[in-house]
Amino acid sequence: MKNYFKSLGIGFLAGLMILSLAHGQSPTEAPAKTRPKAPQAKLKYIPKPKGTLTFTEHIAPIIFNNCASCHRPGEAAPFPLLNYADVKKRARLIAEVTGEKFMPPWHADAGYCEFLDERRITDDQAGMLQQWYAEGAVEGNPAKLPALPKFPEGWQLGKPDFVVKMSEVYTVPVEGQDIYRYFAIPLNLTEDKWVKAIEFRPSARSAVHHCLFFLDTTGKAVKMDEADPEPGYNGGGGGGRGFQMSGGIGGWAVGGNPRALPEGLAWRVPKGADLVLQTHFHPSGKAEKEQSVIGFYFADGPPKQTFADIQLPPIFGAISGIDIPAGEKHYVVKDSFVLPIDVEAFAVNGHAHHLAKTVDMIATLPDGQQKTLMKISDWDFAWQEQYTYKHPIPLPKGTRIDSELVYDNSADNPKNPTVPPVRVRWGRMSSDEMGCGILHVVAATEKEMPQLQASIKQHMADAFIDRAMAESKKDSGRGGFLSGIIKRFDKDGDGKLSEEERAQAREAILQFRGLGEE
Amino acid sequence: MWPENRNLESGRRNRAPIFFLLALLSFCGPSFGAETRDKATVDDILLSITDAKGMAQTPFELRGDVASVLIFVMHDCPISNAYARELERLRQDYGPKKIRFQLVFVDPDLKPAALEKHNSEYGLTNYTAILDSTHVLVKATGATITPEAVVVGTNGKILYRGRIDNLYSAWGKSRGHATEKDLRQALEAILNGKAVPNPRTKVIGCYISSS
Structure with a gap:
C-alpha cells in the first residue's frame, strides 16, 4: 500500500x-x-484553402504518378505507396523528403535541360503534400480515387531476346564497407550481336547499388571467377577487373529505368564474349542473396550510326592527379575538350564518390553562347544516373566542353566518410575519389566519327603527358611509368616536350594496351 | 528505490492521474511548430504490454537493471534495418551490465509472423520484441521516429533520447561507419553514475505514423 x-x-x-x-x-x-510543422523548404507554394486537400483527389495523383513505380512490391523502394493507408502512415516522411527534394530521387538541377523519365515533382505538388499532412492527411471521397498506373510486371522493356543469369548466388555481408565484386557470365554467342537495350534485374534489391556491364573476349574474367571459392571475384591487382575489356555496354543504378539506346544506336557484342558484371553493394543489415538476371534486346542488324563518350577528365580522373588535402573545402577538378566535328549530345552523366559537391558540364559554342549540359549542385554518390536528353542537343564543331567537379574534404561535409578527414587520392574504393563528366554523342555526319574518336584518344594521351610532366617536375617518386615517358621522349633533355616529341609520346601512349579503361 | 516485484494491478491504478492530466492537456489545443514530443519521464512506470512471444513486459520497470533501452524500429525502414548488427552488438555488450534492451515495432499493420521473419532475417531473435500496434509505448515515451533509442532510468526518467550513432547524416547518406556513438556514450555515462553528456540527439530515419 x-x-x-x-x-x-x-x-x-x-x-x-x-x-x-x-x-x-x-x-x-x-x-x-x-503535429510538427512540415519542413521549411524554400518551396514556391501558395497554400490551398484550408481543409480542402484530400488523398483521393489531390494526393493520390501525385503519389501514383511519381512514387508508385518504385514504391511497389518487387521494386527497389523499401515500402509500397499504393493506397491511402500506405501514404497516410508515412505522410510526415513523404512531406519532408519531397520538401527537401530527397525524393523523388533526381539530381540534375531543374531549369537547364529537359530529360526523359524525369522523376521530379513541382513545388506546388510538394507544397500540397506538406499542407495535406499538416491538416491531418484526410482521405476524401473514395469515388474520386484515380486508378493506379498499369505497371509492367517483370521485364520492364518486354520479353528479352536473350537472358542470362549469375550462375551462383552471392551472399552480401550484413554490414560494413561497400563491396565491389565482379561476376563473369559466359554468353556463348556464336555470332556477333548488336544490342539496343539491356535490362538488369538484381535479386538483392536493397543491397545492390549499381552495376556496370563489361565484355571480355579473353576468358580471363571467367577464370578468375572460377578460381575464387566464393561466387564472383574481387578484382585483379588493386581491385581492377583484371582483364583487357573489349567494351563497356552500359550499366544500371538504383532508381534507374531500363531504357534502350536512342533509335538507330547499338552496342556490339562479339561472339564468344563473356559478360562481366561489376556490382557495387551496400550492406543492408541482413544477408541478402544476389543472383542478377540480365536480359538483352537485340537490334535487327548493325546500327546506322555509332556513338562516342566524351569523358572529361578521361579515365574517371585517374590521370588528373586528384589529391585532396585533408580539410580542403573547395577542391576543383576540371577539363576541357574542343569538338572537331558537329555532334548531337543524347545523354550525359557524372561520376564521383562521397566528397564531390557539384558536377557541371557546360558547352561554349563557337559564337560564345553557353549551354549547360548538366548541373548537379548537390551531388549524391547514391544516385549515379545517366540522364537522357528529351531533345538531343546539337553542338557544332569548335564548341568547347568544360567539366568541373568540386570536392569538400572538410569535417563540415556530412558526406565525408572519414572523420577526421584524411588526404584523399584517386582510387577505386568509395573512400577514394574519382571524377568526370561524360557526354554521350553521335556525329552529325556519321563518316566524321573517326575524327571525333581520334580527338578523344589524343585528348587522353595529352592528359597522360601533362600528368607525366607534372609528376616529373614534382620528382615525387610516384611516376615510374609516367616520368619514364618524359625521359624517353624528351630527347634534348630540357624537361619539356616539343610538338614533335609530344606527337611521338602520344603515339606510344595510344599503343600502350589497356589505355582508356576505368 | 522501486520494489522489484510489484503486481501489475498497482501499475494500472497508477495510471489514473496521468490520464486525467493528459485529458487536461488535450485542451491546450494544437500548436504547430514543435519538432519533438520530448518527455522528461515516461507516463507510467508500470505500464504493461504483451511482447511478440505473448509474455507480459513492463519495459519501464527496472527490476534490478540499471536502465531499460527501448529501440523504436520499423521493419521496412532502411535506416532502422541498417542498424541490425549494431543493435545486436549493443545488447551483447551492455546486456551483461544490467542494461535491458527491447525492440519496439511501430508499424500498425505489421503482423506477428512478419515480425518474427524480420527478426530472424536480421539476426535479432535474442531481443525482446514488442509489437506496439496501438502505439502505447510510442505515446508513453514520446517517440516520433525510427530508429529512436529511449533510455529509461529510475523513476521512469528518460535519461537519453535520440540516435544510436551518427552513421547517417541525412536520408540516404550513410558514412559507412559511425564516428559518434551517442547511445553507447550515454550508456557508459549511466553505468558510471554520471550525467549523460548529450541527453537528446536528432534521429535521421522514418517517422512514426502518429507523429
Whole structure:
C-alpha cells in the first residue's frame, strides 16, 4: 500500500511537470497531439484553402504518378505507396523528403535541360503534400480515387531476346564497407550481336547499388571467377577487373529505368564474349542473396550510326592527379575538350564518390553562347544516373566542353566518410575519389566519327603527358611509368616536350594496351 | 528505490492521474511548430504490454537493471534495418551490465509472423520484441521516429533520447561507419553514475505514423 502511494505521488509529479512544460516553459516539450510543422523548404507554394486537400483527389495523383513505380512490391523502394493507408502512415516522411527534394530521387538541377523519365515533382505538388499532412492527411471521397498506373510486371522493356543469369548466388555481408565484386557470365554467342537495350534485374534489391556491364573476349574474367571459392571475384591487382575489356555496354543504378539506346544506336557484342558484371553493394543489415538476371534486346542488324563518350577528365580522373588535402573545402577538378566535328549530345552523366559537391558540364559554342549540359549542385554518390536528353542537343564543331567537379574534404561535409578527414587520392574504393563528366554523342555526319574518336584518344594521351610532366617536375617518386615517358621522349633533355616529341609520346601512349579503361 | 516485484494491478491504478492530466492537456489545443514530443519521464512506470512471444513486459520497470533501452524500429525502414548488427552488438555488450534492451515495432499493420521473419532475417531473435500496434509505448515515451533509442532510468526518467550513432547524416547518406556513438556514450555515462553528456540527439530515419 505504501508503494502504491509512492508511485501515485511520483506519477502525479511527473504529470504536473508535463503539464507545465506543455505551457511553453521548454521548447523541447509539446503536447502529444501536436503535429510538427512540415519542413521549411524554400518551396514556391501558395497554400490551398484550408481543409480542402484530400488523398483521393489531390494526393493520390501525385503519389501514383511519381512514387508508385518504385514504391511497389518487387521494386527497389523499401515500402509500397499504393493506397491511402500506405501514404497516410508515412505522410510526415513523404512531406519532408519531397520538401527537401530527397525524393523523388533526381539530381540534375531543374531549369537547364529537359530529360526523359524525369522523376521530379513541382513545388506546388510538394507544397500540397506538406499542407495535406499538416491538416491531418484526410482521405476524401473514395469515388474520386484515380486508378493506379498499369505497371509492367517483370521485364520492364518486354520479353528479352536473350537472358542470362549469375550462375551462383552471392551472399552480401550484413554490414560494413561497400563491396565491389565482379561476376563473369559466359554468353556463348556464336555470332556477333548488336544490342539496343539491356535490362538488369538484381535479386538483392536493397543491397545492390549499381552495376556496370563489361565484355571480355579473353576468358580471363571467367577464370578468375572460377578460381575464387566464393561466387564472383574481387578484382585483379588493386581491385581492377583484371582483364583487357573489349567494351563497356552500359550499366544500371538504383532508381534507374531500363531504357534502350536512342533509335538507330547499338552496342556490339562479339561472339564468344563473356559478360562481366561489376556490382557495387551496400550492406543492408541482413544477408541478402544476389543472383542478377540480365536480359538483352537485340537490334535487327548493325546500327546506322555509332556513338562516342566524351569523358572529361578521361579515365574517371585517374590521370588528373586528384589529391585532396585533408580539410580542403573547395577542391576543383576540371577539363576541357574542343569538338572537331558537329555532334548531337543524347545523354550525359557524372561520376564521383562521397566528397564531390557539384558536377557541371557546360558547352561554349563557337559564337560564345553557353549551354549547360548538366548541373548537379548537390551531388549524391547514391544516385549515379545517366540522364537522357528529351531533345538531343546539337553542338557544332569548335564548341568547347568544360567539366568541373568540386570536392569538400572538410569535417563540415556530412558526406565525408572519414572523420577526421584524411588526404584523399584517386582510387577505386568509395573512400577514394574519382571524377568526370561524360557526354554521350553521335556525329552529325556519321563518316566524321573517326575524327571525333581520334580527338578523344589524343585528348587522353595529352592528359597522360601533362600528368607525366607534372609528376616529373614534382620528382615525387610516384611516376615510374609516367616520368619514364618524359625521359624517353624528351630527347634534348630540357624537361619539356616539343610538338614533335609530344606527337611521338602520344603515339606510344595510344599503343600502350589497356589505355582508356576505368 | 522501486520494489522489484510489484503486481501489475498497482501499475494500472497508477495510471489514473496521468490520464486525467493528459485529458487536461488535450485542451491546450494544437500548436504547430514543435519538432519533438520530448518527455522528461515516461507516463507510467508500470505500464504493461504483451511482447511478440505473448509474455507480459513492463519495459519501464527496472527490476534490478540499471536502465531499460527501448529501440523504436520499423521493419521496412532502411535506416532502422541498417542498424541490425549494431543493435545486436549493443545488447551483447551492455546486456551483461544490467542494461535491458527491447525492440519496439511501430508499424500498425505489421503482423506477428512478419515480425518474427524480420527478426530472424536480421539476426535479432535474442531481443525482446514488442509489437506496439496501438502505439502505447510510442505515446508513453514520446517517440516520433525510427530508429529512436529511449533510455529509461529510475523513476521512469528518460535519461537519453535520440540516435544510436551518427552513421547517417541525412536520408540516404550513410558514412559507412559511425564516428559518434551517442547511445553507447550515454550508456557508459549511466553505468558510471554520471550525467549523460548529450541527453537528446536528432534521429535521421522514418517517422512514426502518429507523429
